[in-house]
Amino acid sequence: QSALTQPASVSGSPGQSITISCTGTSSDVGGYNYVSWYQQHPGKAPKLMIYDVTDRPSGVSNRFSGSKSGNTASLTISGLQAEDEADYYCGSYTSSATLVFGGGTKLTVL
Amino acid sequence: EAQLLESGGGLVQPGGSLRLSCAVSGFTFSSYAMSWVRQAPGKGLEWVSVISGSGGNTYYADSVKGRFSISRDNAKNTLDLQMNSLRAEDTAVYYCAKDHWGFRLLSDFDIWGQGTMVTVSS
Numbered sequence: 001q002s003a004l005t006q007p008a009s010v011s012g013s014p015g016q017s018i019t020i021s022c023t024g025t026s027s028d029v030g031g032y033n034y035v036s037w038y039q040q041h042p043g044k045a046p047k048l049m050i051y052d053v054t055d056r057p058s059g060v061s062n063r064f065s066g067s068k069s070g071n072t073a074s075l076t077i078s079g080l081q082a083e084d085e086a087d088y089y090c091g092s093y094t095s096s097a098t099l100v101f102g103g104g105t106k107l108t109v110l
Numbered sequence: 111e112a113q114l115l116e117s118g119g120g121l122v123q124p125g126g127s128l129r130l131s132c133a134v135s136g137f138t139f140s141s142y143a144m145s146w147v148r149q150a151p152g153k154g155l156e157w158v159s160v161i162s163g164s165g166g167n168t169y170y171a172d173s174v175k176g177r178f179s180i181s182r183d184n185a186k187n188t189l190d191l192q193m194n195s196l197r198a199e200d201t202a203v204y205y206c207a208k209d210h211w212g213f214r215l216l217s218d219f220d221i222w223g224q225g226t227m228v229t230v231s232s
Contacts, residue, residue: 001172003154036218038155045222046147046155051210057220089155091218097169099145099216104154 004090004102011108017078020105022090023071028100030071034093037066037075041086050075085109112136112221114206119226126196132189132206132223140184143209146191148202160216196230203227
């Protein structure tokens with residue numbers, strides 16, 4: 001199972017919006033609405049930010065939103081804040097009853 | 111509050127074995143599937159294995175199939191990962207992670223442990 005494709009890095013200024021893409025295939029992202037997004041700060045465990053493509057767990061800011069079109073899912077962060085600087089990973093259920101992650105995207109807040 | 115605490119990591123020689131454990135508290139352990147996810151130094155996340163709540167179903171990433179074995183003890187609220195025939199490329203932080211939903215397998219992970227480091231080197 002190949003990793004989902006994410007940009008290696010994205011950046012934005014405080015207050016701006018950024019979008020991180022996550023491209024897979026019809027066997028994973030395109031075939032199921034089980035796409036999730038995780039935030040990971042250095043030395044810390046990942047934190048669930050989005051599940052089921054668009055849903056936010058309790059306690060996650062509504063500045064984080066998710067969407068999907070075909071085989072590509074996206075995470076949008078609006079009103080960028082300094083504390084959003086982190087690595088972000090997408091994940092998807094696959095037709096092989098496994099889970100595949102993206103390679104990760106480093107978000108820099110300028 | 112749900113908590114996961116991994117243990118058992120360390121330095122092991124190539125070809126050796128190691129057993130990781132994850133102690134769980136704060137939720138009904140037997141109702142949820144559990145996974146192991148690893149992260150090599152400076153690299154991304156890699157899903158390793160999942161076990162259903164009852165323990166009756168297990169699945170593995172191709173990279174560890176035949177070498178790793180996942181198990182759970184619902185009476186003791188513990189999750190284990192037996193790792194055999196270890197290779198240098200198995201070097202990583204290993205996280206245990208809880209499935210978000212009791213009625214689905216591998217949709218997403220809402221609770222993660224802090225991780226335990228495994229180093230495979232001679």
